[in-house]
Ligand code: GDP
Ligand code: IMO
């Protein structure tokens with residue numbers, strides 16, 4: 001690499017760091033897509049750094065609704081450039097279907113979307129293996145309730161170093177290696193009692209997709225680092241949430257990537273000391289899709305109301321989301337492992353009609369009060385929420401655009417969340433649309449005024 005490509009002198013004070021990571025602070029679906037869309041107004045580059053099309057980010061632009069799975073939500077704003085970083089797993093057919101949908105929605109993506117040549121491919125055999133694992137009735141195999149997009153098996157191949165990367169699509173031996181991997185994984189499928197994938201149909205599907213993807217594949221590590229050193233604004237768009245992180249989440253009921261802010265560095269090749277700040281997105285309550293412990297989960301009318309008013313159905317699989325009160329232990333943990341500078345607190349309007357609102361401030365674990373998150377899933381499953389109760393505001397908030405105009409009880413609720421989690425709320429979201437967002441007095445300075 002020519003040194004001239006990275007020639008900005010960062011020691012001379014000319015260098016302005018304008019990079020921001022956005023991550024989910026709960027179990028995903030916090031409203032990251034909407035907040036990314038709001039923040040994209042300021043950014044030049046938007047980069048996904050992990051996950052695949054297991055994500056479902058819903059963005060409402062006027063009367064149009066877009067559901068993005070792999071493509072960064074930044075694609076919806078003209079003139080912004082989007083990156084799928086090396087930490088992502090890319091399903092070629094899923095990616096192209098999504099691209100066609102975005103284009104059909106009137107978005108010009110030409111020259112605005114780049115795929116890292118180091119990104120892993122999630123291929124048809126990964127999907128088949130994911131489905132097979134989820135339906136396996138075999139003693140100790142835990143059902144995760146995955147999205148069945150092949151995410152786990154694709155990351156497994158990355159780690160065992162047999163994975164195919166986007167950059168391999170440009171090489172002469174791609175078909176040969178693809179055939180080899182199909183054979184390998186077919187053996188596992190047959191061993192587990194499933195049908196093997198048809199060799200020719202699978203090869204044709206992947207090679208057909210490769211032809212369309214190749215013009216978008218490039219060295220995005222270089223692109224992003226050059227942009228960062230020029231002081232251009234880069235927004236790293238996280239998928240899933242902290243509690244789904246492969247290391248820090250509620251293992252084994254997690255996804256297979258690092259969803260926390262550190263993943264932005266490893267998943268794009270932009271070093272950690274080039275990342276300026278971190279925004280954590282949390283709902284004003286909690287939801288979860290799939291299996292696994294969820295201390296504040298509700299099975300009563302309150303939970304049903306959250307699901308109904310919040311329209312809590314998975315954007316990728318359509319599964320109903322489990323709902324519960326805000327868990328400050330989880331959010332505090334998210335502040336710790338992500339270094340959250342500000343919260344974007346979403347879906348506050350969903351609580352508009354609740355007479356009283358509960359916040360989980362600690363857990364009761366086998367009779368002992370704890371204020372941290374236990375690492376072991378059995379201990380976490382034993383945690384019962386210790387609640388604090390606050391009065392609701394019982395009035396609509398969706399039309400409100402300023403911090404001062406929010407009802408006092410609502411501001412008190414937000415202040416309490418800030419206290420309990422040790423991070424300020426910079427943004428409050430009171431509806432799914434772009435303008436249904438309030439910048440608080442604590443919002444990042446570069447966004448105020
Ligand atoms: P993501 O995966 O974190 O991007 O979140 P999802 O898009 O899966 O789920 C969030 C859902 O809530 C989407 O349908 C959004 O349109 C919607 N949404 C986002 N913010 C708000 C809000 O403040 N109020 C309401 N009522 N809906 C919101
Ligand atoms: P966004 O980006 C919520 C969950 C699945 C399952 C677990 C593992 O929209 O917030 P996987 O298919 O990744 O192997 O599934 O993770 N999960 C999500 N839950 N939002 C998501 O993404 C999710 N992506 C995966 O339900 O419990």
Ligand code: MG
Nearest residue numbers: 029056057315
């Ligand atoms: Mg989602």
